[in-house]
Amino acid sequence: MDQAHRNQAGDLRVLHHPVLGDLPESRPVQITVDGQPLLAREGEAIAAALLAHGILVCRTMPGGREPRGVFCALGRCADCLMTVDGEPNVRACLIPVREGQVVWTQAGLGRWEGRAG
Amino acid sequence: MKTTGIAVIGAGPAGIAAALAASEAGAAVTLIDENSTVGGQLRWRIAALRGLGDGLDGLPACQAVERLEERLAAADVSVLTNAVAWGLFEDGSLAVATPGGGFLLQAEKIVVATGSVDLALPFPGWTLPGVLTARAAQILLHLHRVLPGRRVAVVGEGLDAAELVTDLETAGAEVVLRASDPAQVVVSGDGRVEWVTANGERREADAVVIALGRQPDPELALQAQVDLGYSARLGCHLPLRSALLETSRPGLYVAGEAAGAADLAESFAEGRLAGLAAAGASPERIAATQEALARARSPERSVEVDRLRLGTSDRAQVEADTSSPWRSWGRAATAEGRDNSLARVALCRCEQVTIGEVRQAIEEGALTINDIKRRTRAGMGLCQGIFCTGAMALLLHAERGIPLSEIVPMTERPPARPIPLVSLVEIEE
Numbered sequence: 001m002d003q004a005h006r007n008q009a010g011d012l013r014v015l016h017h018p019v020l021g022d023l024p025e026s027r028p029v030q031i032t033v034d035g036q037p038l039l040a041r042e043g044e045a046i047a048a049a050l051l052a053h054g055i056l057v058c059r060t061m062p063g064g065r066e067p068r069g070v071f072c073a074l075g076r077c078a079d080c081l082m083t084v085d086g087e088p089n090v091r092a093c094l095i096p097v098r099e100g101q102v103v104w105t106q107a108g109l110g111r112w113e114g115r116a117g
Numbered sequence: 118m119k120t121t122g123i124a125v126i127g128a129g130p131a132g133i134a135a136a137l138a139a140s141e142a143g144a145a146v147t148l149i150d151e152n153s154t155v156g157g158q159l160r161w162r163i164a165a166l167r168g169l170g171d172g173l174d175g176l177p178a179c180q181a182v183e184r185l186e187e188r189l190a191a192a193d194v195s196v197l198t199n200a201v202a203w204g205l206f207e208d209g210s211l212a213v214a215t216p217g218g219g220f221l222l223q224a225e226k227i228v229v230a231t232g233s234v235d236l237a238l239p240f241p242g243w244t245l246p247g248v249l250t251a252r253a254a255q256i257l258l259h260l261h262r263v264l265p266g267r268r269v270a271v272v273g274e275g276l277d278a279a280e281l282v283t284d285l286e287t288a289g290a291e292v293v294l295r296a297s298d299p300a301q302v303v304v305s306g307d308g309r310v311e312w313v314t315a316n317g318e319r320r321e322a323d324a325v326v327i328a329l330g331r332q333p334d335p336e337l338a339l340q341a342q343v344d345l346g347y348s349a350r351l352g353c354h355l356p357l358r359s360a361l362l363e364t365s366r367p368g369l370y371v372a373g374e375a376a377g378a379a380d381l382a383e384s385f386a387e388g389r390l391a392g393l394a395a396a397g398a399s400p401e402r403i404a405a406t407q408e409a410l411a412r413a414r415s416p417e418r419s420v421e422v423d424r425l426r427l428g429t430s431d432r433a434q435v436e437a438d439t440s441s442p443w444r445s446w447g448r449a450a451t452a453e454g455r456d457n458s459l460a461r462v463a464l465c466r467c468e469q470v471t472i473g474e475v476r477q478a479i480e481e482g483a484l485t486i487n488d489i490k491r492r493t494r495a496g497m498g499l500c501q502g503i504f505c506t507g508a509m510a511l512l513l514h515a516e517r518g519i520p521l522s523e524i525v526p527m528t529e530r531p532p533a534r535p536i537p538l539v540s541l542v543e544i545e546e
Binding site for chain 2: 012013014015016018045052056057058064066067069070071072074075078079081089093096
């Protein structure tokens, strides 16, 4: 893979594609992942923004610390559950990024934070 | 309770074709999809379309979606996206969950066009972050424009695997290893994919894609307990259907990959036929559509469809032509005592039940997938068994000699997807 496919170190975005053309301009969306700021593309799923920056782990399993990441990207496997804006068990492969969104790697079954569950 | 003429579940190629055809024939149609946009697999595949007709051939699949959306709008189809049809009840009502709350929908006819899910079989390391299905890879590459990894190993050897290798290389990833047999693959790494071993070769990699093929996902039809028949080609059970694609439950149709369709052209043609039949179109139009469907099918698939429709099966053939990667996985997983290398691997990803634990349950008397589920919790997690029951059937077959054709799917009950409790509490009746 050549340098043209990378925006910056660690970025896995496909900037040029022979069939789909150049990656269209998009408004940058700032989110926070485990306390760190991360620039995403408007409209993309949370999990895609993470993967573009080389972040593979979405949660750890209950009863241990086995890490899991995107497996099916269809919303079926639920391996990519994360805690988003205080709500646990959000499927990161389906839910789009939003300006100011606060995302945490989820431990086990997760818990409600910041608002009544 | 809301009402509609025809409810179509799933807005992929079969569902869109069914909705358009039913609407053309004069029916009031509601098209329901859990995703935020219509198109299903058309959105994330880039291979040029062939055999669909309707002015779509030659376009990359993802570029056909816009045209189909325009036609849906012009046809006055009511399109509900972000809507999960999670239950089909005895009185024929459908339960639907949306971000705005839940409701029941009563339709005169229902077309299930919920497509398929990737096949997956367990191997050491298959739960590590960086291991993903072929569709997940296509969705990342083409919808999100993100590489799943720079150095990728591909497990599988069929058409899906070939398409995926092309997709990966076109997008700029390097395919570092290909393995045909999932039982021979070992993935390792510290919290993510780092190494892949197969066929005696060891490669550094940052992603592994499982591309073994697809399994039909007609979950709502299974909830309705329609009659099923075994497909030796796919190694699983399919809803039995009439020549007009109606199941044993009157007014319930299944079309496309949910019923075993082999490709986009067949799915599209099945959708058209189911839509016209459900809408009660004229015999001439239905006959012409049946002819088009026959042309879209491969000879092998035509034989299968006829055999299922007529209820005939040839046991020897059923057992002999079950696809080989599946059978060899079952043999490998049961080759030795429960201390073999696969025994400690999770069979059920969600509930973290190992292959060894499932073999123990079988040894203790489990004879069906339902038995294994009750004894071990395998299949009871968030994926509702879609990624583990295939492997369970292979273990039952390998350990007990039960023909795969006699191992029926586990009992499906609502909800078909994880849904928030609020969509039950605030349901509009």
